[in-house]
Amino acid sequence: xxxxxxxxxxxxxxxxxxxxxxxxxxxxxxxxxxxxxxxxxxxxxxxxxxxxxxxxxxxxxxxxxxxxxxxxxxxxxxxxxxxxxxxxxxxxxxxxxxxxxxxxxxxxxxxxxxxxxxxxxxxxxxxxxxxxxxxxxxxxxxxxxxxxxxxxxxxxxxxxxxxxxxxxxxxxxxxxxxxxxxxxxxxxxxxxxxxxxxxxxxxxxxxxxxxxxxxxxxxxxxxxxxxxxxxxxxxxxxxxxxxxxxxxxxxxxxxxxxxxxxxxxxxxxxxxxxxxxxxxxxxxxxxxxxxxxxxxxxxxxxxxxxxxxxxxxxxxxxxxxxxxxxxxxxxxxxxxxxxxxxxxxxxxxxxxxxxxxxxxxxxxxxxxxxxxxxxxxxxxxxxxxxxxxxxxxxxxxxxxxxxxxxxxxxxxxxxxxxxxxxxxxxxxxxxx
Amino acid sequence: xxxxxxxxxxxxxxxxxxxxxxxxxxxxxxxxxxxxxxxxxxxxxxxxxxxxxxxxxxxxxxxxxxxxxxxxxxxxxxxxxxxxxxxxxxxxxxxxxxxxxxxxxxxxxxxxxxxxxxxxxxxxxxxxxxxxxxxxxxxxxxxxxxxxxxxxxxxxxxxxxxxxxxxxxxxxxxxxxxxxxxxxxxxxxxxxxxxxxxxxxxxxxxxxxxxxxxxxxxxxxxxxxxxxxxxxxxxxxxxxxxxxxxxxxxxxxxxxxxxxxxxxxxxxxxxxxxxxxxxxxxxxxxxxxxxxxxxxxxxxxxxxxxxxxxxxxxxxxxxxxxxxxxxxxxxxxxxxxxxxxxxxxxxxxxxxxxxxxxxxxxxxxxxxxxxxxxxxxxxxxxxxxxxxxxxxxxxxxxxxxxxxxxxxxxxxxxxxxxxxxxxxxxxxxxxxxxxxxxxxxxxxxxxxxxx
Numbered sequence: 001x002x003x004x005x006x007x008x009x010x011x012x013x014x015x016x017x018x019x020x021x022x023x024x025x026x027x028x029x030x031x032x033x034x035x036x037x038x039x040x041x042x043x044x045x046x047x048x049x050x051x052x053x054x055x056x057x058x059x060x061x062x063x064x065x066x067x068x069x070x071x072x073x074x075x076x077x078x079x080x081x082x083x084x085x086x087x088x089x090x091x092x093x094x095x096x097x098x099x100x101x102x103x104x105x106x107x108x109x110x111x112x113x114x115x116x117x118x119x120x121x122x123x124x125x126x127x128x129x130x131x132x133x134x135x136x137x138x139x140x141x142x143x144x145x146x147x148x149x150x151x152x153x154x155x156x157x158x159x160x161x162x163x164x165x166x167x168x169x170x171x172x173x174x175x176x177x178x179x180x181x182x183x184x185x186x187x188x189x190x191x192x193x194x195x196x197x198x199x200x201x202x203x204x205x206x207x208x209x210x211x212x213x214x215x216x217x218x219x220x221x222x223x224x225x226x227x228x229x230x231x232x233x234x235x236x237x238x239x240x241x242x243x244x245x246x247x248x249x250x251x252x253x254x255x256x257x258x259x260x261x262x263x264x265x266x267x268x269x270x271x272x273x274x275x276x277x278x279x280x281x282x283x284x285x286x287x288x289x290x291x292x293x294x295x296x297x298x299x300x301x302x303x304x305x306x307x308x309x310x311x312x313x314x315x316x317x318x319x320x321x322x323x324x325x326x327x328x329x330x331x332x333x334x335x336x337x338x339x340x341x342x343x344x345x346x347x348x349x350x351x352x353x354x355x356x357x358x359x360x361x362x363x364x365x366x367x368x369x370x371x372x373x374x375x376x377x378x379x380x381x382x383x384x385x386x387x388x389x390x391x392x393x394x395x396x397x398x399x400x401x402x403x404x405x406x407x408x409x410x411x412x413x414x415x416x417x418x419x420x421x422x423x424x425x426x427x428x429x430x431x432x
Numbered sequence: 433x434x435x436x437x438x439x440x441x442x443x444x445x446x447x448x449x450x451x452x453x454x455x456x457x458x459x460x461x462x463x464x465x466x467x468x469x470x471x472x473x474x475x476x477x478x479x480x481x482x483x484x485x486x487x488x489x490x491x492x493x494x495x496x497x498x499x500x501x502x503x504x505x506x507x508x509x510x511x512x513x514x515x516x517x518x519x520x521x522x523x524x525x526x527x528x529x530x531x532x533x534x535x536x537x538x539x540x541x542x543x544x545x546x547x548x549x550x551x552x553x554x555x556x557x558x559x560x561x562x563x564x565x566x567x568x569x570x571x572x573x574x575x576x577x578x579x580x581x582x583x584x585x586x587x588x589x590x591x592x593x594x595x596x597x598x599x600x601x602x603x604x605x606x607x608x609x610x611x612x613x614x615x616x617x618x619x620x621x622x623x624x625x626x627x628x629x630x631x632x633x634x635x636x637x638x639x640x641x642x643x644x645x646x647x648x649x650x651x652x653x654x655x656x657x658x659x660x661x662x663x664x665x666x667x668x669x670x671x672x673x674x675x676x677x678x679x680x681x682x683x684x685x686x687x688x689x690x691x692x693x694x695x696x697x698x699x700x701x702x703x704x705x706x707x708x709x710x711x712x713x714x715x716x717x718x719x720x721x722x723x724x725x726x727x728x729x730x731x732x733x734x735x736x737x738x739x740x741x742x743x744x745x746x747x748x749x750x751x752x753x754x755x756x757x758x759x760x761x762x763x764x765x766x767x768x769x770x771x772x773x774x775x776x777x778x779x780x781x782x783x784x785x786x787x788x789x790x791x792x793x794x795x796x797x798x799x800x801x802x803x804x805x806x807x808x809x810x811x812x813x814x815x816x817x818x819x820x821x822x823x824x825x826x827x828x829x830x831x832x833x834x835x836x837x838x839x840x841x842x843x844x845x846x847x848x849x850x851x852x853x854x855x856x857x858x859x860x861x862x863x864x865x866x867x868x869x870x871x872x873x874x875x876x877x878x879x880x881x882x883x
Binding site for chain 2: 068070348353370391
């Protein structure tokens with residue numbers, strides 16, 4: 001059993017799996033259940049300022065996107081920050097932290113964009129014994145209409161300013177949660193860094209309408225015939241989150257800035273991918289909301305087995321794939337592969353053929369007896385056949401050795417060469 | 433009357449009253465909406481799908497399953513019925529395990545095909561529950577066509593011809609239309625009078641006049657029909673039954689399985705239907721299984737099916753054989769009857785084990801006797817009453833292409849005609865294709881426009 005103990009910006013937890021600030025972490029009751037189930041940490045659902053709390057809608061607040069067999073692939077929500085009084089949350093946070101001193105307990109906060117508001121709440125949170133704070137600059141619905149949440153996260157100057165206020169007014173580590181509803185994730189990340197943030201966490205949810213009721217002609221979830229965009233999360237958003245995490249991890253200015261990875265983590269494998277792309281830990285929400293808190297047990301055993309098999313420490317995994325994230329222009333154009341179909345594994349569904357024939361390069365032959373074979377002279381190695389094949393590893397990509405001739409282009413496979421030196425590149429001659 | 437399973441002889445009411453309803457309930461209950469959604473999600477939407485290729489009527493299976501998956505079961509039904517107007521019955525009686533579901537790639541992948549038959553039933557049940565006919569009749573052509581035999585082939589041909597605007601007179605020798613759907617299939621495969629409901633639903637296309645009690649060679653003649661109609665389609669089935677050619681075959685309580693099944697299907701009260709305590713069924717096809725299983729369900733104590741060749745040669749599929757075994761039917765293979773024993777009524781049947789040799793099947797000297805107070809013969813049906821002038825191919829009406837017989841203006845399809853397996857679905861395909869050919873022949877160049 002690998003050691004999964006995690007130290008994220010000085011916050012210790014028995015494993016790197018935290019529950020994200022979200023509905024599952026809104027109350028003491030839920031958080032105690034989460035810790036009993038084995039979660040390493042929790043980011044308490046976002047607190048607002050003192051006084052009358054926000055209210056939520058009283059109709060449906062979630063919408064879903066399904067895959068086959070109603071497997072939940074994406075979830076969106078129009079829930080706001082906690083709708084319980086500040087003092088109740090603070091009292092519960094304190095009680096939970098007292099009983100679970102080994103777990104990470106971070107408190108998410110969202111108050112108006114004024115220093116006084118932040119100054120007022122920070123000591124109250126600090127007094128609970130919480131391990132750190134997360135600034136919710138990401139929530140894309142409701143709160144953003146009131147100048148908070150993603151309305152702050154979309155303006156780098158505000159991100160920097162609020163991060164600085166917080167650093168100046170608390171000794172707790174400050175994590176800035178970023179919204180993906182922005183064209184370049186590096187801008188708010190750099191701003192948070194300039195403001196002195198200890199870490200960033202990303203992604204928050206994505207503006208979304210999950211579906212439209214075709215009888216009511218209204219977006220889902222529908223409240224009395226109307227709908228509002230919500231925040232999208234779950235397995236469907238993972239690729240977007242991975243890309244944004246990797247950009248921060250490899251960008252010269254932000255390299256080394258601790259990242260808490262969020263976005264569709266459902267299995268240990270998803271978590272390992274975030275870690276490999278530079279996240280120091282991960283936060284989970286939708287998987288727990290879909291399957292309950294017990295899912296963390298599979299994440300713990302899976303990550304542990306993986307690290308053991310690779311003979312790596314957790315810290316060895318973090319960032320391990322970052323050097324391999326590059327720009328397109330540096331990809332090796334002499335890496336030539338061809339699709340190979342394992343005839344024994346093939347179940348003859350013909351999806352590879354339909355995909356290639358209709359939408360790609362007509363590089364798969366359908367022969368007598370539904371035998372599907374690759375025509376190397378046409379195969380551009382696009383990988384679509386691999387992606388649509390229902391049988392794992394039935395179709396694979398085989399590399400042509402150096403010196404071999406690609407039957408499609410008639411060219412001999414040479415050494416590494418990329419676009420920067422390619423003769424078709426008008427700028428290539430200017431390259432050294 | 434207080435008969436039990438142990439009462440000797442052929443007697444009714446062997447079971448408690450309530451047992452009949454349970455025993456003859458729907459063999460494969462319909463999928464509910466959730467089950468259908470889960471089952472439909474398993475379809476891979478294959479290219480040039482093997483299931484469609486395996487279907488004698490070429491139903492676009494991936495399309496109709498996708499239509500179910502996307503919440504449009506009635507569109508799915510239309511996809512099915514456009515190829516096979518008896519898609520409802522076929523969903524119940526097709527040996528899918530040897531057709532579409534055997535070809536399903538998930539059978540290769542996991543040994544568990546997509547439940548195509550049950551999904552087909554889900555879709556067709558949904559549409560038929562509304563009572564709507566999704567096809568409209570084309571403008572009247574003024575052509576009149578006689579369809580002889582209202583079984584699957586005849587119904588299929590009649591519907592297609594009516595849809596194309598022709599006037600159809602549909603004749604059948606029995607009291608009701610439906611053919612084997614009505615008279616020849618195990619009751620638990622088509623519960624709630626489905627065969628008649630389906631006929632009534634199909635007739636909504638309009639332009640079909642049904643005339644029952646009209647037999648070719650009795651009330652009807654081919655010359656007469658040819659003279660009165662623009663074309664004739666024969667879907668007369670196989671009404672003769674092969675003889676055992678075993679000594680003592682004429683003893684009482686030795687009867688044709690098809691008659692027993694027909695009587696069972698038409699009886700209003702199953703508890704009034706007599707059945708033996710020791711029943712022997714001779715044959716290895718679907719009819720043999722249907723007779724054997726239903727005998728058991730009626731309360732026979734021992735039911736044994738005896739087939740002269742090996743398991744692999746049996747007409748009944750593995751699924752059917754397993755179904756029979758699960759109901760307590762014993763199956764003996766490699767034995768043929770040589771003597772029916774008894775004073776007046778049968779008491780035993782003597783069998784000889786058989787041997788496959790280069791010269792064919794021969795009887796060995798090894799014999800055994802089975803106790804039997806009722807014997808059903810299910811060793812195949814034959815063509816009977818073929819009108820003069822029609823050429824035969826072997827023991828069936830010779831046809832070329834889509835059902836053209838040797839007589840101009842006369843088409844044939846279904847079990848009576850050459851080619852294809854003797855299955856409901858094959859008959860539907862042949863009836864449909866003959867109808868299209870009749871239409872083309874009658875309308876000439878105009879036919880393409882209608883299609």
